[in-house]
Amino acid sequence: QYGTVLHREGRFDEALLRFKAALQVFNQSALTEYCIAQIYIETGRPAEAITSLERIFAGHGMGFGRFNMYALYIDYGFALMM
Numbered sequence: 001q002y003g004t005v006l007h008r009e010g011r012f013d014e015a016l017l018r019f020k021a022a023l024q025v026f027n028q029s030a031l032t033e034y035c036i037a038q039i040y041i042e043t044g045r046p047a048e049a050i051t052s053l054e055r056i057f058a059g060h061g062m063g064f065g066r067f068n069m070y071a072l073y074i075d076y077g078f079a080l081m082m
Contacts, residue, residue, distance in 0.1 A: 031063035046082035
C-alpha cells in the first residue's frame with residue numbers, strides 16, 4: 001500500500017487518508033487497521049490507537065495470527081501507558 005511509503009516518510013496525515021480509504025474498500029483488513037494504530041501511536045493519539053487495536057483483538061478482519069499477536073499486545077500496552 002502506498003500508505004506504508006507515506007508512513008515511512010513521516011507523512012502521517014497523508015498515510016492515514018490512504019489507509020482509511022483502503023478500509024472503505026475492504027474493511028476486514030486487520031493489517032491496515034494496525035497501520036492506522038501505529039500512526040496514532042507515533043503521533044501521540046493513544047485513544048484512537050487503542051480503538052483500532054481493540055477492533056483487531058475483537059476479531060476484526062484478517063491478517064494477524066498467533067505468530068504475530070505479540071506486536072499487537074506490545075503496542076496496545078504502550079498506547080495504554082501513553
